[in-house]
Amino acid sequence: MAINSESGQNVLRIGMAGLGTVAQGLLxxxxxxxxxxxxxxxxxxxxxxxxxxxxxxxxxxxxAVFDSDLESLxxxxxxxxVELIGGVxxxxxxISSALRQGKPIVTANKAVLASHGNDWFNGSxxxxxxxxxAGGIPIMSTLKNGLxxxxxxxxxxIINGTCNYILTAMDEQGSSFTDALAKAxxxxxxxxxxxxxxxxxxxxxxxxxxxxLAFDIPITxxxxxxEGISGVTVEDLRYARExxxxxxxxxxxxxxxxxxxxxxxxxLISATDLIGDVSGVANAxxxxxxxxxxxxLVGPGAGGLPTASAVLGDxxxxxxxxxxxxxxxxxxxxxxxxxxxxxRYYLNIPAADRPGVFGEIGDILRQSGISxxxxxxxxxxxxxxxxxxxxxIVMVTGRAVEASMDDALDRxxxxxxxxxxxxxxxxxxxxx
Amino acid sequence: MAINSESGQNVLRIGMAGLGTVAQGLLxxxxxxxxxxxxxxxxxxxxxxxxxxxxxxxxxxxxAVFDSDLESLxxxxxxxxVELIGGVxxxxxxISSALRQGKPIVTANKAVLASHGNDWFNGSxxxxxxxxxAGGIPIMSTLKNGLxxxxxxxxxxIINGTCNYILTAMDEQGSSFTDALAKAxxxxxxxxxxxxxxxxxxxxxxxxxxxxLAFDIPITxxxxxxEGISGVTVEDLRYARExxxxxxxxxxxxxxxxxxxxxxxxxLISATDLIGDVSGVANAxxxxxxxxxxxxLVGPGAGGLPTASAVLGDxxxxxxxxxxxxxxxxxxxxxxxxxxxxxRYYLNIPAADRPGVFGEIGDILRQSGISxxxxxxxxxxxxxxxxxxxxxIVMVTGRAVEASMDDALDRxxxxxxxxxxxxxxxxxxxxx
Numbered sequence: 001m002a003i004n005s006e007s008g009q010n011v012l013r014i015g016m017a018g019l020g021t022v023a024q025g026l027l028x029x030x031x032x033x034x035x036x037x038x039x040x041x042x043x044x045x046x047x048x049x050x051x052x053x054x055x056x057x058x059x060x061x062x063x064a065v066f067d068s069d070l071e072s073l074x075x076x077x078x079x080x081x082v083e084l085i086g087g088v089x090x091x092x093x094x095i096s097s098a099l100r101q102g103k104p105i106v107t108a109n110k111a112v113l114a115s116h117g118n119d120w121f122n123g124s125x126x127x128x129x130x131x132x133x134a135g136g137i138p139i140m141s142t143l144k145n146g147l148x149x150x151x152x153x154x155x156x157x158i159i160n161g162t163c164n165y166i167l168t169a170m171d172e173q174g175s176s177f178t179d180a181l182a183k184a185x186x187x188x189x190x191x192x193x194x195x196x197x198x199x200x201x202x203x204x205x206x207x208x209x210x211x212x213l214a215f216d217i218p219i220t221x222x223x224x225x226x227e228g229i230s231g232v233t234v235e236d237l238r239y240a241r242e243x244x245x246x247x248x249x250x251x252x253x254x255x256x257x258x259x260x261x262x263x264x265x266x267x268l269i270s271a272t273d274l275i276g277d278v279s280g281v282a283n284a285x286x287x288x289x290x291x292x293x294x295x296x297l298v299g300p301g302a303g304g305l306p307t308a309s310a311v312l313g314d315x316x317x318x319x320x321x322x323x324x325x326x327x328x329x330x331x332x333x334x335x336x337x338x339x340x341x342x343x344r345y346y347l348n349i350p351a352a353d354r355p356g357v358f359g360e361i362g363d364i365l366r367q368s369g370i371s372x373x374x375x376x377x378x379x380x381x382x383x384x385x386x387x388x389x390x391x392x393i394v395m396v397t398g399r400a401v402e403a404s405m406d407d408a409l410d411r412x413x414x415x416x417x418x419x420x421x422x423x424x425x426x427x428x429x430x431x432x
Numbered sequence: 433m434a435i436n437s438e439s440g441q442n443v444l445r446i447g448m449a450g451l452g453t454v455a456q457g458l459l460x461x462x463x464x465x466x467x468x469x470x471x472x473x474x475x476x477x478x479x480x481x482x483x484x485x486x487x488x489x490x491x492x493x494x495x496a497v498f499d500s501d502l503e504s505l506x507x508x509x510x511x512x513x514v515e516l517i518g519g520v521x522x523x524x525x526x527i528s529s530a531l532r533q534g535k536p537i538v539t540a541n542k543a544v545l546a547s548h549g550n551d552w553f554n555g556s557x558x559x560x561x562x563x564x565x566a567g568g569i570p571i572m573s574t575l576k577n578g579l580x581x582x583x584x585x586x587x588x589x590i591i592n593g594t595c596n597y598i599l600t601a602m603d604e605q606g607s608s609f610t611d612a613l614a615k616a617x618x619x620x621x622x623x624x625x626x627x628x629x630x631x632x633x634x635x636x637x638x639x640x641x642x643x644x645l646a647f648d649i650p651i652t653x654x655x656x657x658x659e660g661i662s663g664v665t666v667e668d669l670r671y672a673r674e675x676x677x678x679x680x681x682x683x684x685x686x687x688x689x690x691x692x693x694x695x696x697x698x699x700l701i702s703a704t705d706l707i708g709d710v711s712g713v714a715n716a717x718x719x720x721x722x723x724x725x726x727x728x729l730v731g732p733g734a735g736g737l738p739t740a741s742a743v744l745g746d747x748x749x750x751x752x753x754x755x756x757x758x759x760x761x762x763x764x765x766x767x768x769x770x771x772x773x774x775x776r777y778y779l780n781i782p783a784a785d786r787p788g789v790f791g792e793i794g795d796i797l798r799q800s801g802i803s804x805x806x807x808x809x810x811x812x813x814x815x816x817x818x819x820x821x822x823x824x825i826v827m828v829t830g831r832a833v834e835a836s837m838d839d840a841l842d843r844x845x846x847x848x849x850x851x852x853x854x855x856x857x858x859x860x861x862x863x864x
Contacts, residue, residue: 033581033583036582036583145573149469149472150744277706292738293568293732294732296730297728300725313579324754325754
């Protein structure tokens, strides 16, 4: 930290990479909340350098020196680097260089942490990561500090705002996936290329970080099951409601014997669980741990100001000299493949509308040891394909190992009376 | 920290005051989660001394030295004191002595912090307080770290599990207050003398601490409005549901111009707000702040293990050398008296069952500038007192200053057609 020549005070001097939404949010907060920040940090926090490829003239950067060269942020006149450029390659180089020099760096970039975090976490320089997962929700510090004396059993997170917005819109307004996605793009909640979000990759990267902190295991996407939301229909959402559930896109990380499950997929959540009511672009994480029991955190998962709030929390801790290091990778963290995990399942089976079909389906499930807990079969829902009447048989099953369910679905699909793809969505139960 | 002579390792040596539920929870966790704790703290954490008035022989205290003298905890062989005796006088002496010696101390005691915290918070020795409010929910560290760069606008907390249990039981099972209280006592959720909880004093003490961290103001109960739940009836809960609300006992701290509102009372919460669904002994705090927007934390507000989890989080931060100090009392923190606050209100008016009465009531409210947003008046609800038929007129009003409402209620009560006490419950709106 430098002594400010004018005031004679200590100042925490920030070098910021990027000048997008979060970076602008950080500049706004440093200005607007300056008094509170100075008091909390014990010194003012000032952005003295900004490196970005381009700079919109309307953005007020105060007295900061602007440069297009990221390396300028490693100069001696910068105390802490803040990485807000996103992407992997340049960010990785910047973070590596900063840490090599022993310069603290704060990042909101889950992609680079998910791919290279293992090299960085246990070093001696400070790496601030609160903003990398779930925006303004203090889930990383809750895992590394508040729950540090707990053995965490599992966590379930709604950690992709785009998916949650789309599923909520489909559920509440009956919009199709395509329409809800278009609306999300219009509102800036989804990228022009939405695959990263709706296919579950973004959530999987965040889950890999949450799991690492929760279980002291290495960060990896290997053996993580990843499924997006494009297969969920408005019909599924409606039937789920009727059965007492909502459908949300979740990340699940769970201790299972000596191994860990990490999986990202749409899931039915009981309407009586608070997390099932988390709607729109909000994020939420529920953690089950052996001392605290259950805790739930809900808040904005993205956006300039909320994400900047998390960056700023890290910067204030660094100024105070109390940023707490996380230790990860002490446990091996072998993953349990998805076929070995156990869930209840929602099934939607397009079945010929004639006597005996329900019995055939029931037999196959029974032979695989799968019970039926709730079934909906509505005569009013009869449809025609090629002149043949069929009806969706919808149910929630009892708990079953995924491999048994795969096997049962194979056998169901080969039935002459089953008239198309069986849709299957896992149920997320919190009393695992 | 001492070097353990056997292992040659650093050890954090704890001196623990008290041997009740939380203390036993802490002993259990230190034992059960020893490996995780040692890894997270960077050293083992061991209870080396316990001071308590009595000791049940069945409690395993390991190698700890037992003493009935609290002063023994200040010996050089103790690195950190953990105060779990509750009450004010002895706890105050212990905390003061420890801090005077520069010895870190962790406490779960909101009562002593509410009355003497101002003397202690800004000193140089560490005072760990996470466990003092809302048990296992990391709300204190969220306020002092995660939200440290935010200007907090308000917070609303369900911070007394006893009240929440009783109101939930009344709501869901239709139990009377008396029956629900008796059940809470039977389950150990309420004390034999329940006044401290059901009259709102416990919640007010916790609120004074939350407000201090949120707004950098001194801790005080002065000018805090305190109302318990004994005036809430099953009928109120039922009408509130019909109007789209739940009733919960809340603490509200809110910035209002240069002043602050701090108030504890039953409140209607919209059924669409997540916090309205927090039931049983759970606690929840929702914070509105200018960077993050809204965040909500939910979890167990009491109990041996959850509270010990919070104590342990503080101890691990102390072992790491990264326990973050809070700074409070930088703002003056003058309170706005309850009569100057503004709310919507639920009113339950016992009115004579004859034409024109509703008009009289409406006139009085209108003259005080109070609008009616939702009204329930059921002919089926007609009752008789002394042969005179009357009916409850139930409504939610628009926003009004409390003084105007007081005035309107005085005038309503003096109407010949109003047949008893008008019940009034504030509405907690989160979009203030």
